[in-house]
Amino acid sequence: MYKTTGFFSFVLRRVTGVALALYLFLHMWVIGSVNQGAEAFDARLATVQSPLFKFLEIALLAAVIYHAIDGIRLLIVHYFDVAEYRKSLFYAVMVVSVLLGIAGGLPMLLFAINGG
Amino acid sequence: MATNGTSKTAVIRIQKFNPDKDKKPYLKEYTVTVTPDTTILDALEEIKATQDGTLTFRRSCRHAICGSCAMNVNGHNTLVCNQRVNAHLDKKGMITVRPLPYLPIVKDMVVDRTSFWDQYQRIKPWLVPPEDVPETEFRMTPEEVKALNDAEKCIMCGACYSACTVTAMNKSYIGPHALLKASLRIQDPRDSITDERLVEISGADGAYRCHTIFNCIDACPKNLNPTQAIETLRKLAQKRAAYVDARKERQKTL
Amino acid sequence: MRITPTRIFQIQRISAIALLVFMTTHMVVVHYPPMHIDFSQIIVRMGEPIWKVIDILFLLSVLTHALAGMYMVLTDLQKIGPYRQALGWIAVVLFVVFFAYGTKTIIAFQPPV
Numbered sequence: 436m437y438k439t440t441g442f443f444s445f446v447l448r449r450v451t452g453v454a455l456a457l458y459l460f461l462h463m464w465v466i467g468s469v470n471q472g473a474e475a476f477d478a479r480l481a482t483v484q485s486p487l488f489k490f491l492e493i494a495l496l497a498a499v500i501y502h503a504i505d506g507i508r509l510l511i512v513h514y515f516d517v518a519e520y521r522k523s524l525f526y527a528v529m530v531v532s533v534l535l536g537i538a539g540g541l542p543m544l545l546f547a548i549n550g551g
Numbered sequence: 552m553a554t555n556g557t558s559k560t561a562v563i564r565i566q567k568f569n570p571d572k573d574k575k576p577y578l579k580e581y582t583v584t585v586t587p588d589t590t591i592l593d594a595l596e597e598i599k600a601t602q603d604g605t606l607t608f609r610r611s612c613r614h615a616i617c618g619s620c621a622m623n624v625n626g627h628n629t630l631v632c633n634q635r636v637n638a639h640l641d642k643k644g645m646i647t648v649r650p651l652p653y654l655p656i657v658k659d660m661v662v663d664r665t666s667f668w669d670q671y672q673r674i675k676p677w678l679v680p681p682e683d684v685p686e687t688e689f690r691m692t693p694e695e696v697k698a699l700n701d702a703e704k705c706i707m708c709g710a711c712y713s714a715c716t717v718t719a720m721n722k723s724y725i726g727p728h729a730l731l732k733a734s735l736r737i738q739d740p741r742d743s744i745t746d747e748r749l750v751e752i753s754g755a756d757g758a759y760r761c762h763t764i765f766n767c768i769d770a771c772p773k774n775l776n777p778t779q780a781i782e783t784l785r786k787l788a789q790k791r792a793a794y795v796d797a798r799k800e801r802q803k804t805l
Numbered sequence: 806m807r808i809t810p811t812r813i814f815q816i817q818r819i820s821a822i823a824l825l826v827f828m829t830t831h832m833v834v835v836h837y838p839p840m841h842i843d844f845s846q847i848i849v850r851m852g853e854p855i856w857k858v859i860d861i862l863f864l865l866s867v868l869t870h871a872l873a874g875m876y877m878v879l880t881d882l883q884k885i886g887p888y889r890q891a892l893g894w895i896a897v898v899l900f901v902v903f904f905a906y907g908t909k910t911i912i913a914f915q916p917p918v
Contacts, residue, residue: 441765
């Protein structure tokens with residue numbers, strides 16, 4: 436494998452992208468139960484609110500954040516001639532993603548631990 | 552070989568593969584004495600002359616212009632003729648030299664570049680002049696010439712093509728080298744088949760297959776920028792009709 | 806209309822920009838702060854027509870982005886090349902099915918009578 440920051444960002448983008456697409460269909464299946472009324476909805480929602488899913492949700496949030504920030508990076512590269520700053524841009528994406536991930540993930544983690 | 556400075560020993564670890572004897576490539580270590588001026592190519596030549604006559608690699612000009620000696624040094628594609636051994640030694644005083652990745656190995660450092668040249672041919676890398684060629688010379692503005700400068704410097708060494716993750720997965724992809732050359736011809740105001748070229752590079756194997764991984768820029772020994780050329784091609788492909796019309800207008804005043 | 810690689814690229818970029826807006830809204834309004842989600846909370850918000858419109862637009866952009874993305878991931882592989890067209894049609898069918906299903910779900914959200 437030819438390893439560069441670009442390759443690393445590409446693999447992360449692919450993995451998070453496929454994971455999010457698969458999640459989208461699961462998400463629609465859960466929300467779609469509203470067609471069968473409130474009881475069915477709450478029941479199906481309960482199955483995806485077990486502690487395991489709480490932690491998966493944090494991973495999901497991280498995936499969304501990384502994919503979004505990396506997408507912004509690609510838009511910047513597309514519209515401005517900034518290829519020479521490619522490494523700095525990659526590290527900037529990682530830093531922003533981690534900060535946003537903590538901002539969003541920490542309350543989720545505390546909530547999952549304290550129970551709700 | 553120049554002999555200024557102190558000489559020291561370095562270990563060159565080389566990936567060997569002989570299709571007649573070996574099942575798969577393996578690494579072999581050679582110890583050579585190097586001065587600060589010794590290039591990696593010098594070291595390879597010395598190994599071939601004094602230690603292992605079977606070592607096979609391509610090289611020609613030794614001045615970083617023929618594009619024969621592109622190899623993978625410590626995981627990065629580069630020309631070996633303009634890289635000094637000392638600059639690439641790792642902490643253990645070792646250099647690892649492999650053939651260009653993702654291409655079929657013929658023997659040792661020699662790889663099969665068929666797909667590389669096929670994709671190059673595909674984009675018609677020559678100039679197709681308009682029918683009414685002026686009697687004197689074509690007149691281009693300095694800005695137009697500047698846009699072409701980058702791609703003109705390409706020496707077709709294959710470092711970018713072999714570094715690209717997309718070509719690793721899919722040999723139908725046109726590849727950074729050919730897209731860079733395509734952008735040269737498409738932006739050339741003297742060229743008359745702009746439409747045909749833009750259709751080709753906006754196809755399923757063209758510029759949109761690029762995922763902006765930047766490996767081509769990291770690999771290029773001439774510091775060219777195929778990624779930006781591909782981004783330019785994408786922009787031009789999206790306004791193809793307008794661009795082709797503008798070209799026809801431009802050619803009236805060449 | 807023929808869906809060319811240029812169109813797929815444009816669709817991907819436009820839906821990406823739309824998603825930056827919709828996804829931020831979705832995360833902040835629906836999932837943050839991470840309170841327990843239950844039916845009654847959602848139903849009140851979903852009772853407003855403006856949220857139905859926003860959610861349908863969100864669904865539209867997220868579906869196109871996901872399916873176009875999956876299509877690009879798969880067609881990057883050499884072996885998938887010959888089946889590119891079939892894959893494209895599968896993506897279109899999946900889009901229609903899931904968009905219909907999702908829209909039905911969004912419209913079905915009614916405040917308790």
